[in-house]
Amino acid sequence: MGTFPTQSLGVGQFPTQAKEVSVHMQPSRRQVVRLLAGIGLLPLLPELRRGGIRLSSAAAATDWASGGTAAMTGKASYPDPFTAMADACELVATTTQGPCTTATDLLRGDVSEGWSGLPVRLALKLVDATCQPVAGATVKIWHTNIEGSYSGQTPNNGLCLQQQAYASQDFFRGAQTTADDGTVFFDTCFPGWYSGRAIHIHFQVKQGDTSYRISQLFFPEDVTTDIFANHPEYAPYGPPNTTLANDGISAAIPSAQLARHILSVARMADGAMLASKVVTVISQAPTPAVTPTASQAGTATPTPTATPTAVSTPAGCAGDCSGDGSVGVDEVVRGVNIALGNGELSACPAFDADGNGAVAIDDLIAAVNAALNGCR
Numbered sequence: 001m002g003t004f005p006t007q008s009l010g011v012g013q014f015p016t017q018a019k020e021v022s023v024h025m026q027p028s029r030r031q032v033v034r035l036l037a038g039i040g041l042l043p044l045l046p047e048l049r050r051g052g053i054r055l056s057s058a059a060a061a062t063d064w065a066s067g068g069t070a071a072m073t074g075k076a077s078y079p080d081p082f083t084a085m086a087d088a089c090e091l092v093a094t095t096t097q098g099p100c101t102t103a104t105d106l107l108r109g110d111v112s113e114g115w116s117g118l119p120v121r122l123a124l125k126l127v128d129a130t131c132q133p134v135a136g137a138t139v140k141i142w143h144t145n146i147e148g149s150y151s152g153q154t155p156n157n158g159l160c161l162q163q164q165a166y167a168s169q170d171f172f173r174g175a176q177t178t179a180d181d182g183t184v185f186f187d188t189c190f191p192g193w194y195s196g197r198a199i200h201i202h203f204q205v206k207q208g209d210t211s212y213r214i215s216q217l218f219f220p221e222d223v224t225t226d227i228f229a230n231h232p233e234y235a236p237y238g239p240p241n242t243t244l245a246n247d248g249i250s251a252a253i254p255s256a257q258l259a260r261h262i263l264s265v266a267r268m269a270d271g272a273m274l275a276s277k278v279v280t281v282i283s284q285a286p287t288p289a290v291t292p293t294a295s296q297a298g299t300a301t302p303t304p305t306a307t308p309t310a311v312s313t314p315a316g317c318a319g320d321c322s323g324d325g326s327v328g329v330d331e332v333v334r335g336v337n338i339a340l341g342n343g344e345l346s347a348c349p350a351f352d353a354d355g356n357g358a359v360a361i362d363d364l365i366a367a368v369n370a371a372l373n374g375c376r
Contacts, residue, residue, distance in 0.1 A: 063267060063271060064118045064227065064231050064267065064271050064273065065118060065119050065270060065271025065272050066116065066117070066118065066231070066232060066233050066271075067116055067119070068112050068114065068115055068116045068117055068119055068189055069110050069112045069119050069187040069188070069189065070119075071119045071270065071271065071272060072119045072121065072187060072268075072270060072272045073270045074268060074269050074270040074272075075121065075187075075270075075272070077268075077269070078121060078268055078272075078274055079266075079274070081123050081264065081266075081274060081276035082123070082125045082181075082183065082276070082278065085131075086127065086131045086278055088131075089127050089128070089129055089130065089131040089278070089280040090129075090257070090260055090280055091129065091213075091260075091280050091281065091282065092213060092215045092257075092260050092261055092279055092280060092281065093215060093253045093254070093257055093260075093261070094213055094214060094215055095214065095215045095216050095249050095252075095253070096214075096249065097202060097204065097214045098202065099154060099155050099156040099159055099160060100142065100150040100154045100155075100156070100159070100160035100202075101142060101154065101155070101202070101204075102142070102152040102153055102154055102170070102173060103153075104152075104170075105138060105140055105175040106170055106173055106174050106175060107174070107175050107176065107177070108174045108175075108176075109174070109176060109185060109186060109187055110174075110186075110187040110188075111141070111171070111172050111173055111174035111186055111187070111188050112171065112172065112187065112188055112189055113169060113170065113171040113172075115145050115146065115171050115172070115189060116146065116189070116233060117145070117146045117189030117190055117192075117233055117234075118189055118190040118227060118231055118233065118234070118272075118273060119187070119188075119189060119271075119272040119273065120187075120188050120189055120190050120272065120273045120274075120275050121185065121186075121187060121268070121272055121273070121274045121275070122141070122185065122186040122187075122188055122201070122263075122275050122276075123183065123184075123185050123274065123275070123276040123277075124139060124183065124184050124185075124186075124203070124276070124277055124278075124279055125181070125182045125183045125276075125277070125278045125279065126139065126178050126182040126183075126184075126205060126212075126279055126280075126281055127182055127278060127279070127280050127281075128280065128281070128282060129280060129282055131280075133178070133180065133181050133182030133183075134178060134182050134205075134207075134212070134281065135178055135179065135180045135181075135182060136177060136178060136207065137177070137178045137182075137205055137206065137207045137212065137281075138175050138176070138177055138178075138205070138206050138207065139175060139176055139177075139178060139184045139203060139204070139205055140173075140174070140175040140203065140204045140205075140206070141172075141173070141174060141175070141186060141188075141201055141202065141203045142172060142173045142201075142202045143172050143188070143191040143200065143201040143202060144172065144191045144192045144193075144194065145171055145172055145189070145191075145192055146189065146190075146191075146192040146233060146234065146237075147162055147192050147237075148162065148191075148192040148193050148194035148237070149161055149162035149163065149166055149192070149194075150166070150172075151166045151167070151169045151170050151171045151172065151173060152166075152167065152169065152170050152173060153167055154167075172188060172189070172191070174186060174188075190219075190227060190234070190273065192234070192237060193228075193237070193240035193241075193242070195241055195242070196241075196242055196247075196248065197242055197247055197248075197249070198218055198221075198224075198240065198242050198243055198244050198247040198249075198250055199218065199219050199224050199240060200216045200217065200218050200219075200247075200249070200250075201216065201217045201218075202214075202215075202216050203215060203216070203217060203279075205279070205281050212281040212282065213279075213281040213282075215261065215279075216249060216250075216261065217261055217262075217263050217277060218244060218250055218261055218262050218263065219262070219263055219265065219275070220262060220263070220265060221243060221244060223265055224240065225239065228240060244258070260279075260280070262277075263275040263276065263277050264276050264277065317350065317370050317375030318350060318351060318363060318366035318367045318369075318370055319331050319332060319335050319348070319350055319351055319363075319364075319366065319367025319368075319370055320350045320370065320375060321334055321347070321348035321350055321351075323350075325375050326370075326375060327367055327370040327375065331348065331367065332364070332367055332368060334347065334348050334351075335348060335351040335359055335363070335364055335367050336364065338351060338359045339351075339358075339359040339360070339361070339363070339364060345357070345358070345359065351363050351364075351367060
């Protein structure tokens with residue numbers, strides 16, 4: 001390779017760590033991309049491609065913008081999504097607020113706190129059952145960052161936060177007061193996913209001490225699929241493992257009402273997403289709350305934020321191609337190329353830790369653990 005440092009890596013030198021996957025087969029390019037993202041090597045992918053690694057469609061170019069809300073350079077020209085008059089205004093279902101809410105209302109329009117991701121202009125219009133705008137109400141939203149983590153002091157930080165340092169932050173939380181026409185606008189980013197839930201945004205509508213409704217909004221599934229397959233910031237996390245059909249919240253909403261919870265989306269000229277919805281609410285509505293199923297309590301998260309489990313290997317150090325008792329970045333890259341068929345195993349037999357004549361994803365992870373924690 002020649003373009004990568006050969007020094008061994010100490011503990012903590014990568015910003016995040018990789019998750020063990022016990023699969024004894026040739027890894028797919030998506031698995032490798034996720035692994036590289038998890039150990040902080042994704043920024044090196046242009047160099048890696050020249051060394052033989054080619055990205056699949058999972059990390060292809062996309063027309064969606066990147067870089068967070070700062071990328072919304074054409075916001076002044078975004079169209080009004082609420083020009084059409086509603087002829088029927090039907091209530092959204094009440095859903096659980098979940099364990100990841102916080103007590104404070106942060107009155108602000110940009111809720112991103114500088115996080116990166118696909119920029120989203122979230123536009124909501126509140127109306128009552130007669131289609132009249134609800135003015136002066138507070139709309140509070142909260143959702144995950146690109147990693148699938150919430151922020152703040154929640155009732156269950158162990159479940160909601162992927163890093164406990166996030167408890168002192170408030171990213172992707174905010175509140176706005178509806179204007180005379182019932183509208184509020186938030187600048188945010190497309191959420192990440194965590195196990196057991198489809199991509200969603202929580203919201204609460206209240207006025208004074210009266211809570212009109214607590215519910216959730218979802219994105220069209222074809223849009224979600226496209227983003228996690230093609231957007232360079234989201235593709236490394238892989239596709240969400242939960243759809244609207246098997247999400248414990250959305251599946252409990254009567255099918256005839258689910259469309260009331262799906263955002264309308266459009267790509268703006270600057271690549272940002274305009275996501276909008278007319279939301280019908282009333283105070284003390286009789287609609288029963290939708291409660292989560294047991295499967296919703298999953299705490300798994302996409303690979304880039306997971307914690308590694310050491311892989312047991314035979315004698316020797318997996319990935320120590322040079323035999324010097326350490327594993328460097330260039331050696332990890334060499335193993336990736338061998339795994340993808342762009343190199344010969346004879347170039348580094350140390351990657352065949354289980355002696356099966358191939359480099360599998362667990363062999364790569366063993367090498368990553370050796371790079372992070374030293375040879376054992």
